[in-house]
Each structure stands twice: as C-alpha cells, then as structure tokens.
Amino acid sequence: MKYQSQLVAKNYFIAAILLFTGQILFGLIMGLQYVVGDFLFPEIPFNVARMVHTNLLIVWLLFAFMGAAYFLVPEESERELYAPWLATLMFWIFLIAGALTVIGYLLFTYSDLAALTRNELFPTMGREFLEQPTITKIGIVIVALAFIFNIGMTVLTGRKTVISLVLLTGLVGLAVFFLFSFYNPDNLVLDKYYWWWVVHLWVEGVWELILGSILAFVLIKVTGVDREVIEKWLYIIIAMTLITGIIGTGHHYFWIGTPDYWQWLGSVFSAMEPIPFFMMTLFAFNMVNKRRREHPNKAAVLWALGTAVMAFLGAGVWGFLHTLAPVNFYTHGTQITAAHGHMAFYGAYVMISLTIISYAMPIMRGRTANGEKAQVLEMWSFWLMTIAMVFITLFLTAAGILQVYLQRFTEDPVPFMVAQQKIEIFYWLREFTGLVFLIGLVLYIYSFFVKEENVAA
Amino acid sequence: MRETFTKSMARNIYYGGAVFFFLLFLALTYDTHQVLPSGDNHEAINEVVALGKKVWEENDCIGCHTLLGEGAYFAPELGNVYTRFGESTDAIKLFIKSRPAKGVPGRRSMPQFNLTDEELEAIAQFLKYVDGIKTARDWPPNIQG
Ligand code: HEM
Ligand SMILES: [Fe+2]
Numbered sequence: 001m002k003y004q005s006q007l008v009a010k011n012y013f014i015a016a017i018l019l020f021t022g023q024i025l026f027g028l029i030m031g032l033q034y035v036v037g038d039f040l041f042p043e044i045p046f047n048v049a050r051m052v053h054t055n056l057l058i059v060w061l062l063f064a065f066m067g068a069a070y071f072l073v074p075e076e077s078e079r080e081l082y083a084p085w086l087a088t089l090m091f092w093i094f095l096i097a098g099a100l101t102v103i104g105y106l107l108f109t110y111s112d113l114a115a116l117t118r119n120e121l122f123p124t125m126g127r128e129f130l131e132q133p134t135i136t137k138i139g140i141v142i143v144a145l146a147f148i149f150n151i152g153m154t155v156l157t158g159r160k161t162v163i164s165l166v167l168l169t170g171l172v173g174l175a176v177f178f179l180f181s182f183y184n185p186d187n188l189v190l191d192k193y194y195w196w197w198v199v200h201l202w203v204e205g206v207w208e209l210i211l212g213s214i215l216a217f218v219l220i221k222v223t224g225v226d227r228e229v230i231e232k233w234l235y236i237i238i239a240m241t242l243i244t245g246i247i248g249t250g251h252h253y254f255w256i257g258t259p260d261y262w263q264w265l266g267s268v269f270s271a272m273e274p275i276p277f278f279m280m281t282l283f284a285f286n287m288v289n290k291r292r293r294e295h296p297n298k299a300a301v302l303w304a305l306g307t308a309v310m311a312f313l314g315a316g317v318w319g320f321l322h323t324l325a326p327v328n329f330y331t332h333g334t335q336i337t338a339a340h341g342h343m344a345f346y347g348a349y350v351m352i353s354l355t356i357i358s359y360a361m362p363i364m365r366g367r368t369a370n371g372e373k374a375q376v377l378e379m380w381s382f383w384l385m386t387i388a389m390v391f392i393t394l395f396l397t398a399a400g401i402l403q404v405y406l407q408r409f410t411e412d413p414v415p416f417m418v419a420q421q422k423i424e425i426f427y428w429l430r431e432f433t434g435l436v437f438l439i440g441l442v443l444y445i446y447s448f449f450v451k452e453e454n455v456a457a
Numbered sequence: 458m459r460e461t462f463t464k465s466m467a468r469n470i471y472y473g474g475a476v477f478f479f480l481l482f483l484a485l486t487y488d489t490h491q492v493l494p495s496g497d498n499h500e501a502i503n504e505v506v507a508l509g510k511k512v513w514e515e516n517d518c519i520g521c522h523t524l525l526g527e528g529a530y531f532a533p534e535l536g537n538v539y540t541r542f543g544e545s546t547d548a549i550k551l552f553i554k555s556r557p558a559k560g561v562p563g564r565r566s567m568p569q570f571n572l573t574d575e576e577l578e579a580i581a582q583f584l585k586y587v588d589g590i591k592t593a594r595d596w597p598p599n600i601q602g
Contacts, residue, residue, distance in 0.1 A: 034531070037565035042558065045568050046531050047520025111570070114515040126514025128528055162468075184514075186507045188587055189497040192527065193489065228464060235467035243474040246482045255596035256525050259492040263593060265485070329594060333526030333534065408598045415601050416533040417565070 003074040005081035012067030019060035026053040031431040051131040064353035077158025097139045144175040162231040167213040173206030189257040204245040224292035240276040263325040270323045274316030284308035297369035299378040303355035310347025335400030343393040371452030378447040384440030399426035496591035509583025534602025539588035546581035
C-alpha cells in the first residue's frame with residue numbers, strides 16, 4: 001500500500017460483505033415465499049423482505065463504491081486522502097443509519113414507520129427502491145456530500161488522472177440524481193417519469209462511469225498495460241454509455257402514460273446500450289492478453305474478466321431481450337424483468353465490487369496477493385456464485401416466458417395468480433439455486449480466514 | 458485501438474456526446490411536460506386521490522404489486538384492477554377490507570392493513586384514477602394485467 005490513508009477503505013469493504021450476506025438471506029426468504037405463500041406471514045410479509053433485500057443491495061454497493069474510491073483515489077492522486085478522519089466518521093454514520101433503517105423495516109409495520117418518521121411532512125416513502133424514511137434519505141445525501149468533498153479535494157489537489165476524474169464525475173452524478181428521490185408529485189405519471197432519473201440514470205448512466213473507472217484501475221494494476229491505452233478505452237466506453245443510455249431512459253416510458261414518441265426513441269437508443277458493455281468485455285480481455293506482468297493475484301484478474309463478461313450478459317444481452325417496445329409490451333413487469341435485474345446487478349455492480357475488494361483487501365492486509373489456498377477458495381466461490389446466478393436468471397427467464405404466454409399472449413389469458421401456480425416448478429429451481437449461491441458466498445467469506453504459510457509479501 | 462484514434466479524440470467524443478444527449482434529454486422532457494396533460498388523467502386528481510396515493514405509499518403496496526408494470530412481481534397488476542373488478546370501487550374496498558389477518562394458508566397472502574373508511578375510499582379512488590391514465594396501446598395487453 002502506497003498511502004496510509006487508503007486503509008480507511010477496509011471497514012467499508014467489510015461492511016459491504018456483511019450487508020451482502022444479509023441481502024442474500026432475505027433473498028432466500030422471498031424465494032421461498034414465492035412458492036410457500038404464507039411462509040413467515042404475517043411477521044415478515046413479502047414486501048418487507050423485498051425492501052430489506054433491495055435496500056441492503058443498494059447500501060452495500062454504495063459501501064463498496066466508497067471503499068473503492070478511498071482506496072484508489074490516493075494512489076491515483078499520489079497523495080494522502082484529504083481527510084481520513086472524515087471518511088471514518090462517515091463510515092460509522094452510514095452504517096448506523098443503514099442498520100437503524102433496516103431494523104425499522106423489520107420491527108415496525110411500514111405505515112407505523114412512516115408515521116414515526118413523520119413522512120407526512122415531506123412524503124418520499126413507499127416507492128420501489130426508495131422505501132427509506134425521508135430522514136434516512138437526507139442522511140444519505142449528507143454522507144454522500146461529505147464523501148464527495150473528501151474525494152474531490154484529494155483529486156483536485158493531487159495528480160489528476162482520467163480514472164480519478166471519471167470516478168469523481170460518476171460519484172457526483174450519483175449524488176445529483178439521487179436528489180430526484182425527493183420529488184414525489186401527486187401526478188403518478190410525473191412521479192414515475194422522474195423516479196427513473198434515479199434508477200435508470202444510475203445503473204445505465206453514472207454508475208457505469210464508476211464501474212468503468214474501477215475496472216480500468218484494477219486492469220492497470222494487474223496487467224501493467226500502458227495507462228494511455230487504458231484511458232483511451234475508458235473514455236470511449238463511457239462516451240458510448242452516455243450517448244446511448246441517457247435517451248435510452250425512454251425504454252421505461254413506453255406504458256406509463258408518456259407520449260408515443262418514446263416508443264421508438266427508447267427502443268432505438270436502448271438497443272444500442274449493449275455496445276459499451278460489449279466494449280468493456282473486449283477491453284478487459286485485450287488488456288489481460290497484452291499484459292506486461294504476471295500479477296500474483298489471480299483471483300482479482302478472474303473477477304475483473306468475470307465482471308466484463310457477466311455485465312455484458314446481464315445488462316447487454318438480457319437487457320436487449322426485452323428493450324424493444326413491441327417485445328416490452330408483453331414482458332413489461334414480469335419475471336423477465338426480474339431475470340434481467342438479477343443478472344445485470346450481479347454481473348456489473350456486485351462483481352466490480354468483489355473485483356476491487358479482491359484486489360485491495362490483500363494489499364491492505366500487508367501482502368500483494370493471498371496465498372494459493374485462499375485464492376483457490378476464492379475462485380471456487382467465484383464460479384459457484386456466478387454459475388448459480390446464471391441459472392437463477394435462466395429459471396426466471398423460463399418462468400417469465402411462460403407467464404407472458406399464459407397471462408398475456410394466449411387466446412384465453414388466465415389470471416395472474418393462476419399463471420403463478422402453473423410455473424411454480426421454476427421458482428423451486430430458483431430457490432435451490434439460490435442455496436448454491438449462498439454456499440458460494442460462505443466459501444467466499446471463509447477464504448478471508450484461511451491461514452497460509454508462505455505468502456508473497 | 459489504432460494509433461490514428463487518439464486519446465483526445467476519445468475524450469472529445471465523451472464530453473461532446475454527454476453534453477449533447479443530456480441537453481436533448483432535457484428538451485424531450487420539456488416536450489413531454491407539454492404533451493402529457495392530454496392523457497395523464499390529471500383532471501381526476503383531487504384531494505381524495507392524493508390521499509389515496511399516500512395510502513398506497515405508506516403501506517408499500519408497490520412491494521408486492523406492479524402498478525403500470527413497475528414494482529414487484531409477487532401479486533397482480535393493479536393499474537387496471539378497477540376495470541378487472543367490474544369498474545366497482547366497492548369491490549376493491551371489499552377485497553382490501555376482507556384480507557384475513559393471518560393470511561390464507563399456503564397461498565401468497567396480502568396483509569390486513571386495517572384502513573379507515575376514508576383511507577379505503579381514497580385508495581379505491583386512486584386505483585380508479587390510475588386506470589384512467591391513457592397508456593400507449595392501452596397497456597396492459599388484456600384484462601388480466
Ligand atoms: C448494469 C446495468 C443494468 C442494471 C443494474 C439493470 C437493472 C434493472 C432493474 C433492476 C430493472 C427493474 C426495474 C424495476 O423494478 O422496474 C430493469 C429494468 C429494465 N432494464 Fe435494466 N439494467 C441494466 C442495464 C440495462 C440495459 C443495458 C438494458 C437494455 C439494453 C436494460 C433494459 C431494461 C428494460 C427494458 C427494463 C424494463 C423492464 C420492464 O419493462 O419491466 N437494462 N433493469
Ligand atoms: Fe433502464
């Protein structure tokens with residue numbers, strides 16, 4: 001480790017992995033509720049498990065992004081972090097606020113939580129992914145501002161690289177678009193219109209900048225390829241992201257009462273959104289093939305390549321599958337959507353988080369790479385989790401195709417609940433595969449605790 | 458990438474593309490605001506419907522249901538439930554009111570929210586308002602949602 005203050009990232013990564021575990025456990029609860037409808041009812045109704053599952057995902061990814069920034073920005077900027085104490089303080093504030101919110105979801109009925117946190121004063125709750133009480137949302141903004149100030153000062157007063165500037169742009173964008181979560185008009189069409197400015201412009205916009213810069217950083221480190229080459233790739237990838245992805249928001253404006261021209265605008269531009277993901281795959285494999293060094297951290301290289309492939313599959317291929325308006329007419333809001341959401345989030349954002357953790361954690365623990373045994377375990381966990389996610393996606397896709405056929409396509413469409421019963425078998429398969437994913441995760445965590453004799457310092 | 462394609466060209470495409478398409482997006486958003494009033498059923502929004510939206514949000518109905526195709530995929534689409542229930546707000550109210558507190562054994566269950574009469578009326582009116590939003594091609598594809 002070049003700079004002492006990079007070490008603040010460690011807590012962020014540990015918290016990320018712990019919250020990730022919580023996310024998966026609640027995912028398994030929901031998976032069971034899909035087939036055993038009254039499981040844990042009424043103690044933990046499905047919607048409560050779901051908000052815990054999705055909010056933990058978002059929060060742990062934010063922890064991982066922040067950890068990544070605290071780790072890589074000092075190294076890129078060639079200086080210590082502007083205010084390490086602020087990073088540590090924000091860590092505890094964010095962790096406690098996050099934990100209190102999740103405990104709130106679990107201990108109180110949602111309407112009581114809304115009353116308790118005075119939602120009526122400034123109503124923002126009860127929209128998908130934005131379930132947090134308004135006070136929590138304000139807390140997120142404060143933490144984000146302190147974080148961006150800290151990172152921004154470090155970047156601006158140090159060596160400015162393309163990687164750190166792109167990362168900073170992505171992080172500022174993340175904070176700015178989150179502000180739309182405070183806009184909640186009575187008009188449902190407008191509510192939905194701007195809700196996507198948080199959700200879509202995050203995952204298919206500014207988060208891709210964060211993803212690209214972390215990937216570029218790790219690739220420079222593990223391949224030793226010239227920075228100039230890597231930076232050129234980074235620019236062109238994120239250029240394509242924004243050129244296609246901004247107007248691509250239109251693929252969410254097909255059926256919510258918005259004007260008809262979004263049908264073709266959304267279709268055409270979002271159909272090109274796989275391009276930057278495909279370029280990311282080319283980029284990662286090219287750089288690894290042209291490597292000038294053999295980095296001892298084989299696991300980190302595997303995660304980096306895995307990210308590039310799985311992001312393309314989940315976001316690019318599974319996104320394209322249902323992004324054209326005539327197809328989306330039938331698939332909108334079905335298990336097809338769920339299938340895509342899972343593989344895209346995992347392939348792009350979960351895997352890039354695990355990539356930087358894999359690269360940085362050994363360094364923060366005083367070695368370039370883990371020993372043989374730990375790395376082999378980590379690579380096993382890579383394959384278990386990744387293959388499990390591929391099968392979860394395939395089962396949900398099968399369920400989705402049948403759902404669309406039964407409920408929306410045949411001459412004699414059946415009610416939602418009837419269709420769900422007929423496709424039960426795929427939900428069972430998904431749940432078993434989810435258990436395999438959990439085994440992969442347990443193995444992953446275990447790989448941090450393997451005792452080794454001779455590790456490269 | 459070939460040498461003729463330089464880093465500064467890539468950077469210019471990034472800045473130029475980002476700014477151009479973001480401005481275009483803002484322009485389209487402006488236009489959407491101009492066109493919307495003809496189909497967003499805003500004339501149906503009154504105090505009761507606004508209260509209904511709060512009831513919808515403060516009970517997290519979106520955590521199980523989709524509304525115009527967005528939300529969770531655990532329970533039926535509600536954007537057209539008013540039509541599905543024979544254009545009867547009473548039927549909607551009755552359904553919500555009659556959910557057993559302990560759920561339905563073995564079946565996906567909906568909680569008993571213990572809504573007041575005023576809230577029940579409001580949520581039903583809200584769902585009626587949503588059903589009145591003009592969606593392209595009259596989405597959803599059929600009555601089953
Ligand atoms: C890593 C990037 C991506 C992530 C994390 C992601 C995630 C998601 C999620 C979670 C949803 C469901 C939202 C909801 O709850 O309503 C969704 C919807 C959707 N995504 Fe993506 N996505 C990504 C990239 C893409 C790309 C590149 C495309 C197009 C090529 C795409 C096309 C779509 C479409 C069309 C929907 C709407 C589905 C529906 O109509 O129900 N996504 N995405
Ligand atoms: Fe999208």
